[in-house]
Amino acid sequence: MFQSFFPKPGLFFSSAILWTAIAAAIWYGGGDQWGQYVGLGVPSAADANVVGIGYFVTPTFLWFSVYYTVSVGIFGLFWRLFSSNPWQLWSVFGSAVIIFTTFFDVEVSVAINNWRRPFFDDVQNALSGKALVTAVDLYVLILQFAEIALCAMFLFVVTRFLVSHWIFRWRTAMNSFYMTHWQKLRTTEGAAQRVQEDTMRFASVVEGLGISLVGAVLTLVAFLPLLWGLSKYVTRLPLVGDIPAPLVTAAIVWSVLGTLLLALVGVKLPGLEFHNQRVEAAYRKELVYGEDNPNRAEPATVSELFHFVRHNYFRLYWHYTYFNVFRGLYLQADNVFALVILIPTIAAGSTIGFTFGVLQQVLTAFSQVSGSFQYLVSAWTTIIELLSIYKRLRAFEASIYLTSH
Structure with a gap:
């Protein structure tokens, strides 16, 4: 790779x-x-x-x-x-x-x-x-x-x-x-799909995740000092009171909580995605053999292979259901979190010079910083896809070194 x-x-x-x-x-x-x-x-x-x-x-x-x-x-x-x-x-x-x-x-x-x-x-x-x-x-x-x-x-x-x-x-x-190395790889299950499809998907997904990660780091470098400076306008945080650099602290704590939450509820998904590709490859391979050989892809065999596909997809649907529930709740709460913690400051705005323009800057800077810290939250489903592809290509490449020793 x-x-x-x-x-x-x-x-x-x-x-x-x-x-x-x-x-x-x-x-x-x-x-x-x-x-x-x-x-x-x-x-x-x-x-x-x-x-x-x-x-x-x-x-x-x-x-x-x-x-x-x-x-x-x-x-x-x-x-x-x-x-x-x-x-x-x-x-x-x-x-x-x-x-x-x-x-x-x-x-x-x-x-x-x-x-x-x-x-x-x-x-x-x-x-x-x-x-x-x-x-x-x-x-x-x-x-x-x-x-x-x-x-x-x-x-x-x-x-x-x-x-x-x-x-x-x-x-x-x-x-x-x-x-x-095709002569060593050709007998691997799903070899054609690994070369034709997974190479394309791997390069594309790695590029997307890599650029997102670089963008998140650069955004932190650019907006953290700005958010730190804007913290002088924030009088206090609800339930917490006065703390140093309240906006930066709130952005970090909120983002870390979201990341840990989704990592916990989505821990099984990479393995299921990997297994899903294996059963799909086995089903596809049997159908391809059946195109040229009348003794392959018999109804009983195809039915059994499709049963494995169906079983794995239903497991995926269930696990993605509760994952999406937690992810959706967190993202919806994230839409108003900055406004909630700014309510005491907004109420006292006329006495501390907190203008409408400053409010817009604070909301934008907070969104950029918290979004950067939430890299894993926003990219988790893509990371799951990448881990699945990576596992398949690593198993595929193992055939090269296995046959070499």
């Missing part, structure tokens, strides 16, 4: 994590200020609050883009010299480009969140008559939102095009690897 596309997978991923940690340590250790030495301007804290598309041309953003490109170039060059792989252009540099576009997408969310405060504050002031707000002021802010939205749309189209090609390259690499 991995060795066909990535150079020396175990060492590659370990080195990628180590190099990321080193690059991050340099950045947060003062490297974020080095852009001024190459003529990109002096980064400042004010860059994080720029409203509109100008956010993407601030010294901080431009220097990070250059810094990321140089870091990836060094890492990619090392692996180019250390271990040659025919798919290295896509597996190393293609992955790096996809990660950067994911980072850019997170920054689009930050830019939109920066826009929320001035826009909704102007709306509140216009409706209350407390300040002079003209239609032109609101139209200018709408135009700024449109610029960010168009940027996001362009990024989405380009990213999906690139990701589609990246997935198919990985599938091609796995297909070539398995076909090289």
Whole structure:
């Protein structure tokens, strides 16, 4: 699965994590200020609050883009010299480009969140008559939102095009690897399905989960400091009272509880999905044999095999029923959780400067942070699918090494 596309997978991923940690340590250790030495301007804290598309041309953003490109170039060059792989252009540099576009997408969310405060504050002031707000002021802010939205749309189209090609390259690499060992694999039950279907699904699911995980981490990096800063407006939490960084604490506790809940109620699903594919493969194989051999796929045999399929599906339906009940209850509660914990603050808003614009920023930042911590909650069904595919392909690949010894 991995060795066909990535150079020396175990060492590659370990080195990628180590190099990321080193690059991050340099950045947060003062490297974020080095852009001024190459003529990109002096980064400042004010860059994080720029409203509109100008956010993407601030010294901080431009220097990070250059810094990321140089870091990836060094890492990619090392692996180019250390271990040659025919798919290295896509597996190393293609992955790096996809990660950067994911980072850019997170920054689009930050830019939109920066826009929320001035826009909704102007709306509140216009409706209350407390300040002079003209239609032109609101139209200018709408135009700024449109610029960010168009940027996001362009990024989405380009990213999906690139990701589609990246997935198919990985599938091609796995297909070539398995076909090289086809004589050892062909007798494995469901061999054709493993090569034709599971390679496609594995690459696609890994890409989706991987990008979601990277996006969740980058969202935390971008929005946690913002949510921490917005906590100064929150007076107290219901039932809890005054605690340090109440918004951040509430987001973490709420997300961890949801993750543990769904992990507990969904613990049996991966094994059932794996078994489901095995009985489906056995049923399909017998039908395929029956196409060419009149002595195969007899009614009694087919009926027995289909009985196993039916039994496993009914077990899946039952386990997914209670899993979906708990998942649905949690997600519905999540829709109003932020508002519930903000009720004391909203009630005291006029005395602590808690405006409508601040409320919008808090709700968005809280949603982004809690959503990132809820990665396993939102991705659990996809993770179950991936574990099932992974088990099937690992069992499939075992035939190569079994017959080799």
